[in-house]
Amino acid sequence: MKNILLACSAGMSTSLLVSKMEEAAQAKGVETKIWAVAQDKAESEMENADVLLIGPQMRFMKNKYSKVAKEAGIPLDVIDPVAYGRVDGEAVLNKALELMGEK
Template identity: 75%
Template sequence: MIKIMLACSAGMSTSLLVSKMEEAAEKKGIEATIWAVSQDKAIPELPKADVLLIGPQMRFMKKKYEVEANKIGVPVDVIDPVAYGRVNGEAVLDKALELAEK
């Protein structure tokens, strides 16, 4: 079971991406809990996550999130803008799985 949190400005623009990622996980036979939060909820929710992915429009927050995430060993990265724009759930899921393995 992997727990993937997505953070964006208001938690709204990533909701469709969450659905697409869930579909991709199901097709791959991967148990995953995937959810989106607004930027102000990301740090409080961090202990529940195995991976934190940040919406491209929020890349400026990466260093702030990494400070907290490094304390508990949660990898953080920015979602690829092309995958984000195309709502490519499989590509974003693959990135999260890759990060979780490190």
Template identity: 75%
Template sequence: MKHILLACSSGMSTSLLVSKMEEAASAKGLDVKIWAVAQDKAFTELGKANVLLIGPQMRFLKKKFEKAAAEEGIPVDVIDPVAYGRVDGEAVLDKALSLLS
């Protein structure tokens, strides 16, 4: 099972995206756990994740997250703003999975 963590400013704006990603994963027959947290909780949740995607509004924090995630060997990237705005769960899921390859 792959564990995908999403982080955004408050943890609220990604909740719909999580649902869409879960739908896409189910359609593909993938066994994944996807959850979203606010930026301040992301650091404590890192140890439970295989990959961290951060909301576009937090791209300025990417280096800080990368530094923390490097200790765990967890890839970090920013969610594509277009996919985020469209709540394109399949595109964001594909991005997360590509980071794990």
């Protein structure tokens, strides 16, 4: 089971992306738990995640989250703005898997 956490400003703008990522994971036969939270919940949710992807509108938070992610032993990155804008669940899923060393 791959636990993929997405963080965005309010936790709502990524809900469609979560659905698209889940569809892509199912098509690939990858068992996942994917969820999105608002920026103020991201740090506490990291303990349940294998990877953290940050919405492009929050790229300024990467340094803040990096310390907590490093302590938790999870990779993190900013979601590609083009993939985010296109709601390209497959591309974002592939990035998450790559960060986890699964691709």
